[in-house]
Amino acid sequence: MNNNVLLPLGPKLSQQLLLSVAEQIKLPLIQISRQAELGSMGLSSDFSQIRTIAENGLKLLDSYSLGLQLANMHSYELAPEAVSVSSVLYEADQQLRALARLYNVNIKLNISGRYEPVMAHRQGLQSAIIGLASALIEALPSQTKDEQTTLQLATHRCRYGIVAGVYANVPNLSNDTLKRGRKLYGVSRQPLVNVSHTSAAGIFVADAIFRAMNLKLHVSRHHRLYGLGVVLQPSTQLAMV
């Protein structure tokens, strides 16, 4: 086993990320514990809800490990492949449906544009998108008076490449907020205080994954919605074919 597994992210950063994940993972554990207590009080305990909550917590832990693994790889080991962003978003949508239903969030998939494949680490991209979306799903009901809110998983073209991102009605999300959050995560309990009531670890784990892939998470806007996205480069290899 490699003893230096945490070093490429920097010891301080990986410790911050760990603290952020530890703080975040409290929420699903409390939810499961309270659901179980409802059952023991003779009230109906929703087992499918417990399962969804547990699976979401496990996904965050998996993404965290993946982020550390990717950060430890040399660029030649990353083995990016030609990936269809639409298929990654479709898969993420399928994995997020159950969680979104619990929070009364409607997920909309906006992958109608026909874009060329991009060069990326498929698993990393998918984990990061799921992390971003989960963090927003948990925070959305607290930000709006609407009974049901919408989260959009979208891909679109920008002048720098093809964007893959998650978008919702979160006007408090700005580049400054994200910049401040990057300095505060692992130190503050709520690094994105205007966006999430939790440590928003999903967002910072995604940020670490993107960084390991030499990509940068940005705040972006799409169809009058605010969100977080990453710009990906089209695969020139396939364009030649």
Add this chain to the structure above:
Amino acid sequence: MPKLKKILLIEPDKLLGDILLCAFKEAGFDLTYATNAQDGVSLADEIMPDLVILELQLISHSGIEFMYEFRSYPDWENTPLIIYSSVPPAEFNLSQDCMLEKLNVSKYLYKPSTSITELIRASRELLNSANIKQSKKSHAGA
């Protein structure tokens, strides 16, 4: 039939809010919940709660800001208030006096280690003692 005691819960997580709503209804309370501080103040104005249960980690305005706002109204100066938060109480060691005296916090319960049963018990005890104080006051007035 006696009037149900009204509890205002301010809990940003929808799932936990739903779980507590279900448990408190079963225990015979009329619980209403808001997911942020602003809605909390509006709801308090609407339902005039007998007790408030509050998480400190909220989006935008924190639970502390809510308390300052809430306590600034004479009607709610003495309404019992329980902090039920994921923030460990040890983090407030230095500001304990302010919490207890200025903001009149009745109880601080650490969410990860406080079960629903314990929260319901604490709420019941506070409502009962508030009732006793109220009836003593009205007797003295008479």
